[in-house]
Amino acid sequence: MATSTLKCTGSPHTRTSTSSSTHITLWEHKLGVIKILHHRAEHVPSKPEGKKKEHTHIKESLKTCGYPNWAFIKSAKMHRKEDQTPAREDKKDRRNNLVIPYVAGVSEKLRRVFSKHNIPVYFRPSNTLRQKLVHPKDKTPKHKLNNVVYAVQCSEECPDLYIGETKQPLHKRMAQHRRATSTGQDSAVHLHLKDKGHSFEDANVHILDREDRWFERGVKEAIYVHCEQPSLNRGGGLRHQLSAIYNPVLRSLPRCLNAHAYPGPSDLRNSHDRVGPGFTMSSPETLAE
Ligand SMILES: [Zn+2]
Incomplete structure (x- = not known):
């Protein structure tokens, strides 16, 4: 053989x-x-x-x-x-693996705590060569971004501010704000522009947040509106009504926009300590960038 x-x-x-x-x-x-x-x-x-x-x-x-x-x-x-481990018995007691992002100093502590309860913890690196080097798609220009929470400031002279959300590309939503609708239900922004004879520039449109999920986007819009109290949103029209139970927390969040002392776009771009309601971006981005 x-x-x-x-x-x-x-x-x-x-x-x-x-x-x-x-x-x-x-x-x-x-x-x-x-x-x-x-x-x-x-x-x-x-x-x-x-x-x-x-x-x-x-x-x-x-x-x-x-x-x-x-x-x-x-x-x-x-x-x-x-x-040497009597594997079978040991494995019976073991729970499912837990995979967490690696944050130096925190992840090790979490692993020690979980291991006491027989839960194996593995770290997922958040800074890999693949993430750094592999970008098969070009970055989407800001005006074409969809699923956003945005703010529109009327003009440098007019302090009126509107905060909204849309699943559409941002430039399409802005076009809707600039023109009257065939149904007669014009947006608060359009009514303001028509009444006052004002107009807004792309440079005054800011992306506050991105959120693909419909419900969560509505919640984020409501949080921004609650924190910023934009003058053109006063008629309501929010998809999501926040419970009053959140008021103490929301009051403690810093404002990143303010209808009465609104910083110019350049101020916003240069300021890293201006944050939104605290869950994502360090500073709002403008549509015109
Ligand atoms: Zn205005």
Whole structure:
């Protein structure tokens, strides 16, 4: 009977160097790489000498890539520990994994707390090379952004302000504000422009927030309206009515816009401490940017 000999042909991990990072997650990743490669060396080559050769090759290659000796010792210890654990019983008590974003100093504490309750915690890196380098789509121009909460200030001279939300691209919604509707139900902005003979520029349109979900967008609009008290929203018309129970919290939020002392667009762009009702953007963006 013919026998075949299988060998590992090497892996990209053993041939490439890794980038440097100080995060704990990187070392967890590296220990994972050692574990996977050794598992592969243990199971792919069919002869003992092939396995030994592969283990040596992995160690030498990873050392060339900057893996220190302690990483191999630690990985081997972890491997032995896993083998010795009476796995079946232990796994029965284990809960589902919890994956949380890695925030230095906080995530480790959370992991210790959860591990006391037998809940394994894994970190999801929030700053990966993929996120940094892979951008298959061009950025959408601001005037074409949809699902936004926006503010319109009438003009530099007129302090009147309107806050609304739309699922449409912003420029379409602005066009609706600028013209009369065929149904006769003109928007508060249009009525104001018509009554006063005013007009607003794209530079005075600000994106306060983005939210794809219909209900949540309505809530965010209501929060901004509650905080900013825009003069042109006084007729109501909000999709979502906030419960009065939120009033103490909402009162403590800083205003980012103010109908009576409205900062110019350039002030808004330069000010990083002007925040909205506190859940997303550091400063409003204008449509004209
Ligand atoms: Zn006006």
